[in-house]
Amino acid sequence: MAGSKLKIVPLGGLSEIGKNMMVIEYEDDIIVIDAGLMFPEEEMLGIDLVIPDISYLLERRENIRGILITHGHEDHIGALPYLLPQLDVPVYCTKLTRGLISVKLKERKALAGAKLKVVSPGGGVTLGKFKVEFFPVCHSIPDAVGFIIYTPVGVVVHSGDFKLDYTPVSGKPTDLSRLAQLGTQGVLLLLSDSTYAELQGYTPSERVVGETLDHIMADAPGRVIVTTFSSLISRIQQVIDAAAKHQRRVSVVGRGMREIVRMALSLGYLNAPEGILVRLDELRGVPHNKIVLVTTGSQGEPTSALVRIANRDHQQVRIVPGDTVIISATPIPGNEALVNRTVDDLFKQGARVLYDKVARVHVHGHASQEELKLLLSVVKPKFFVPVHGEYRHLCLHSKVAQSIGISEDNIFVLEDGSILELGPDSGKVTGKVASDNVYVDGLSVGDLGSVVLRDRKMLSRDGIVMVIIAVNRQTGRLVSRPDIISRGFVDIRESKEMIEESRDLVARTLDHRRDRPADWSFINTKVRDVLYRYYYEQTKRRPMILPFMVKV
Ligand SMILES: [Zn+2]
Numbered sequence: 001m002a003g004s005k006l007k008i009v010p011l012g013g014l015s016e017i018g019k020n021m022m023v024i025e026y027e028d029d030i031i032v033i034d035a036g037l038m039f040p041e042e043e044m045l046g047i048d049l050v051i052p053d054i055s056y057l058l059e060r061r062e063n064i065r066g067i068l069i070t071h072g073h074e075d076h077i078g079a080l081p082y083l084l085p086q087l088d089v090p091v092y093c094t095k096l097t098r099g100l101i102s103v104k105l106k107e108r109k110a111l112a113g114a115k116l117k118v119v120s121p122g123g124g125v126t127l128g129k130f131k132v133e134f135f136p137v138c139h140s141i142p143d144a145v146g147f148i149i150y151t152p153v154g155v156v157v158h159s160g161d162f163k164l165d166y167t168p169v170s171g172k173p174t175d176l177s178r179l180a181q182l183g184t185q186g187v188l189l190l191l192s193d194s195t196y197a198e199l200q201g202y203t204p205s206e207r208v209v210g211e212t213l214d215h216i217m218a219d220a221p222g223r224v225i226v227t228t229f230s231s232l233i234s235r236i237q238q239v240i241d242a243a244a245k246h247q248r249r250v251s252v253v254g255r256g257m258r259e260i261v262r263m264a265l266s267l268g269y270l271n272a273p274e275g276i277l278v279r280l281d282e283l284r285g286v287p288h289n290k291i292v293l294v295t296t297g298s299q300g301e302p303t304s305a306l307v308r309i310a311n312r313d314h315q316q317v318r319i320v321p322g323d324t325v326i327i328s329a330t331p332i333p334g335n336e337a338l339v340n341r342t343v344d345d346l347f348k349q350g351a352r353v354l355y356d357k358v359a360r361v362h363v364h365g366h367a368s369q370e371e372l373k374l375l376l377s378v379v380k381p382k383f384f385v386p387v388h389g390e391y392r393h394l395c396l397h398s399k400v401a402q403s404i405g406i407s408e409d410n411i412f413v414l415e416d417g418s419i420l421e422l423g424p425d426s427g428k429v430t431g432k433v434a435s436d437n438v439y440v441d442g443l444s445v446g447d448l449g450s451v452v453l454r455d456r457k458m459l460s461r462d463g464i465v466m467v468i469i470a471v472n473r474q475t476g477r478l479v480s481r482p483d484i485i486s487r488g489f490v491d492i493r494e495s496k497e498m499i500e501e502s503r504d505l506v507a508r509t510l511d512h513r514r515d516r517p518a519d520w521s522f523i524n525t526k527v528r529d530v531l532y533r534y535y536y537e538q539t540k541r542r543p544m545i546l547p548f549m550v551k552v
C-alpha cells in the first residue's frame with residue numbers, strides 16, 4: 001500500500017517528567033517504546049503512582065508486536081506490572097533491564113506469563129514491518145539502549161535517556177560511530193531526550209561522584225550512610241568501590257534495594273570484593289569508621305529506610321554523632337519538600353548531611369545542550385521530535401535543533417496524545433488520542449477519577465461540614481433546628497456564632513418549603529448552595545458540605 005504514513009503517538013512523557021511511553025505505528029503494526037510511571041505531584045493526594053492511559057493500545061491490541069524498553073528506570077518500566085496483564089504482549093529489553101522488570105513484576109505478582117525477551121546492545125529484533133536495532137547509550141544505569149527502527153517510510157532513531165560520558169562507571173559509552181554511519185545514509189526522524197535541555201555545556205562524568213565518595217569515605221569519622229535510587233546501579237557500584245578502598249564494610253538496608261543488588265550481582269552488573277557486602281547484624285562490633293550503609297529514601301519517601309532513620313523510627317539503625325549521610329540523587333520535581341524535611345531531621349539527629357547543593361555527590365544521567373547538539377549533528381535527521389521533558393524542555397531542545405540547522409518546520413513539539421503522521425518528505429499533526437493520567441491508589445488502578453482527587457483536595461484544604469436534618473416522616477417538616485458538625489474547617493470555639501447562624505440559615509431555608517413533603521434531592525442541593533455561599537462570605541473557604549436527612 002503506497003503512501004501509508006508512519007504514525008508517532010506519545011502516550012506519556014511529553015510535557016511532564018515521567019511515565020514515558022511512545023507508540024510507533026505503520027498500517028497494522030504497532031510497537032511501543034517504554035512503559036513508565038510517574039510519581040504523583042503534591043496535589044494528587046493519596047495517589048501512589050501515575051501511569052499512562054493505554055485506551056489507544058487496548059483498541060488495537062491485536063496489532064501490537066511488542067514493547068521495547070530502553071532501560072530499567074521506573075519512569076520507563078514502572079507501568080509494566082499494571083499494563084502487561086491487560087496487553088499480554090512480549091517485552092524486549094537488555095539483560096539487566098529484564099532483571100529489574102522481573103523484580104517489579106514479582107512485587108506486584110504479575111511475573112507469571114510475562115514474555116520478557118533479552119536482546120543485547122548491538123543486537124536486534126524484527127517486529128511486523130519494523131526492524132529494530134538496539135544501540136548502547138550511556139546513562140546512570142548499565143545496559144541502557146536507544147533504538148534504530150527501520151520502517152517502510154524511513155529510519156527512526158530513539159535516543160532513550162542518554163548522555164555522552166566518555167568515562168562511564170559501568171556500561172558502554174553512547175555508540176556515536178554507529179549513529180554517524182546511519183546519519184550519512186539518511187535518518188527520517190530523531191526522538192531525543194530533553195530532560196536536561198535547560199543546561200548549557202556538558203554533563204559531568206560519573207567519575208566526579210566517584211572522587212567525592214572516595215574523599216568522604218577516607219575522612220568520615222564514623223559511618224557513611226549513602227542513599228540513592230535502588231535502580232542507580234552504577235552509583236551503588238561506586239559506593240562499593242570507595243568502601244573497598246578504605247576497608248569499609250557495606251550493608252544494604254531495605255528489602256527492595258537488597259533484592260535489586262542481589263539480582264545485579266548475580267547477573268554480573270555489580271562487582272563486590274569477597275566479604276565486603278554484609279548483613280546489618282554482622283556489623284555488630286565493627287568500628288563505625290569501617291561501616292557504609294546503602295539505603296533508599298533519596299526522595300523522602302515516607303516508608304523508606306532513610307526517612308525511618310531520620311524519624312528515629314528504624315528498628316536497627318539510629319543516627320549517632322559522627323555519622324555522615326550522603327543523598328546521592330536530586331529530588332524529582334514535586335518531592336523537594338519531603339527531601340528537605342528528611343535532611344532537616346537528619347541534621348537534628350546530629351548527622352553531617354551531604355547533598356547535591358553542598359557537595360558533588362550526584363551527577364544526573366542526561367545530556368546537556370552541547371551533547372544534544374552533538375547527537376543531532378551526528379544523526380542529521382530530516383524530522384525531529386524532542387521527547388522526555390516538561391514543555392519548556394521540549395521547546396529549548398527544539399531551539400537547540402534549530403541552532404544546528406534543522407528547519408523549524410521539520411520540528412514537532414508534541415504533547416501526550418498527539419498523532420504525528422510522517423511521510424518520506426512531510427509531517428503533520430493530525431489529531432489527538434486519550435492520554436489522561438491513570439491513577440494507582442493502593443490496589444486500585446484507574447477507577448479513581450479526577451472527582452475523587454478533587455474531593456481529597458477539598459477535604460485537605462478546607463475541611464468538611466456535615467449537616468444533620470431531622471424531618472417528620474409524614475409532614476416533611478423540620479423536627480428541630482439542624483445540627484452541624486465540622487472537621488478541619490474552623491475552630492469551633494472561636495466560630496461558635498457563625499456555626500449557630502448557619503444552623504438558623506438552614507432552618508429558615510427549609511421552613512419555606514413547609515407545604516412540600518421532604519424531597520431529598522431538593523434539600524440536598526439547597527442546603528449545600530446556601531451554606532457554600534454563607535461560609536465562603538464568612539471565611540473565604542470552601543469546605544465540603546454533606547447534608548444528611550433523618551426521618552423521624
Ligand atoms: Zn533513566
Ligand SMILES: [Zn+2]
Pocket residue numbers: 020073075076161388
Ligand atoms: Zn527517564
